[in-house]
Amino acid sequence: MKAGFAISHSQKAWVVGNNNVEMTVTLLGAQMAPVVFDRNSRHPIQPYYISPWQGEGLKMPVQLLAPLRGDFFCMPFGGNATPYKGEKHPPHGEVAGTDWELAGCAKKGAVTTLSIICATKVRRGKVIRELSLVDGHNVIYSTTRVDGFEGKTSMGHHAILAMPAKEKSVLVSMSPFKLGLTCPHQFSRPENGEYQSMAPGAEFKSLSRIPTIFKNPPIADYSSYPARIGYADLIGLFDQPKDGVSWTAAVNTEENWLWFALKNPKQMPARLIWLENHGRHGNPWNGRNCCMALEDGCLYFDAGVAESAKQNIISKRGIPTCHDLKKKSPFSLRYIQGAVRVPAGFGKVMDVRFGLDQVTFVSVEGKKVSMPVCHSFLKNGQL
Template sequence: MRKSVSHGQNGWFLENNTVRLFLTETGGHMAPVSFFHSSKKPLEPYFISPWQDEHQIPERPVLRPMRGDFFCVPFGIDNAYRKEEHPSHGESAVGQWESPTVTIEGEDVFLSTRIRTRIREGSVRKEIFLKKDESVIYQRHIIEGFTGPLSLGHHAILAEPGKGRFLISHSPIRFGMVAPRREPAYRTQEYYSLSPSARFTRIEKVPTIWKEDPYADCSVFPAREGFGDVLQIYQRQPRAQGKPAWICAGAPSEGYLWFALKNPEILNSTILWMENRGRHQVPWSGRTCCLGLEDVRSYFAEGLKYSARKNPLSEIGISTSLRLKENQALTVPYIQGVARITKSFGKVTHARFDKSGVSFFDAYENRVEVPVSWGFLFE
């Protein structure tokens, strides 16, 4: 580990023989990340906001370091709850993290850091593990001292593929829903193409606002330039207990498959934020293209204010927050990684887990095997 500056932010580089990552001191945002960094063709899938290298300072604190993946507690925009006024995506995404401690065992690396929260007094400990020869990042966040309802989740953001498009797929879902919209586009300077609050069963067929083109295929991105859309999918519990839920984005033109694995009993849904130059406020300025694949327990990105009370999801049995008791700690494990794929590798249709890791298959039964200790999610 070494302290450094990357794209305008102070933080720390951490690496082993396969993965090199940067963690910002402000907000604990993770990027850039280079997988296979010592090879001739390293892979760097994560988004770094363009204003990082500019002199403007965004008004909203979470946008200042915004990049890669960061942990949000509480998750969402409007986090007013009773007398609490949490910032957008919580103090964990905007506050100052302590200088980490690092343990090294051969080519395995373990980092631990912490942030003390003031609005709801407590702390969040961040642990990152890198294992020898694995193109995988293991994360664990331990929330301590919090009492009451909480929305939470990871906010992973991928950069637009240079030449092609992402092919998005996921483990089985119950259904999905498009985000509600309380303000028309001309007031917020954000333009959307999907029908607000519409339900769907497949991301390949999501209702739009247009009569002439009533459905959109949201398994492909970028698409629908000039619009920024948000939808949420709700995972089924895997048939076998103790098996992960997953989401992935393949970029065959760039030669990689990005994936995330989670414990669906903790993070029970995934938000797809498909930003294709649809936001025109500063600092977005109609120029930003990125894909958010955000594993959460939350009512969209509406925040704790809406996640902790009755909402259209909680009324049909979808939990949108967790309630922590006094002196109860909560551990949230998470895994992200990449695998190299060929240009002929198609959209993932299913995954198979065994003792050595996970295998992802496309429709033609082409397979990519990834060594990963996914049992970490259930320890």
């Protein structure tokens, strides 16, 4: 089986699909979008964001912004402004802004897999990504294998969702977390034409009650989006780092679909939410971006490898913010993303129930939607 090739929103890309899902992955940065779930239905679902500067020919301050879209793997995760042991990594690492190569595309039984590879230079090694589709599943199963690396690094996924025009029409929820904390440093800097609404370094227990920089309101609801036009914010939610399944769900009440992600919190204890609502005015943003990123990983906010590898306010709580890789021991990270149609009136997800190769989402209204998902993939890598 061969992967298709296309120019998608100004970027060279591979295109792979089955009867349920079609995914497009850019050569530059291996950024995954557009993705069409439920592709043969009357109402296909396209949840991922694609940046508005595609085709404009703008000079980018960092390479990963050129294709910016959908989900992509970051290593080291973060801005990486501070060098680490003589290494100077670009923002989110070479893997997010360099060309990948096709390693193969194959269909075995019900499973179709795109395999791509990136050889890094700042810290030499190879990163192999396998993106798999299963017939009958509106799901993407991702395995990222890190081979030949030595030393500590932050890493994670960076899934960016498109936002509808209607305010507060996307409802976000997740499994219980150990620690909620707004970005401890200033995330958006006015001197750079950026503005934030959250108070830095504030702890919280619920997305619906987060401290702001304002006297009125001093507390705001950040569980529904888009909201607060003119601001860009970053939230951190940290799980107990133990084996299991941790979930995130975003319900689009305008288009009646639900996007979700599943992770193993032992490997990825952190979950960042980047809320961008026309809050950045420098190049190439120019005040026109409205999106939400749900970023799962092992990391210290958006800082980078140097800050993630040393003791910080998160690691002091017993939550790791980096992985210590060994050259002779390949490291694998597995992740699940998918989407499903929900009935009108299906609100915020309050619970996720895991059956045999099935997941059921339960809304606050008591409505239920089930779909086939091999969630055991997170543990055993089997489909």
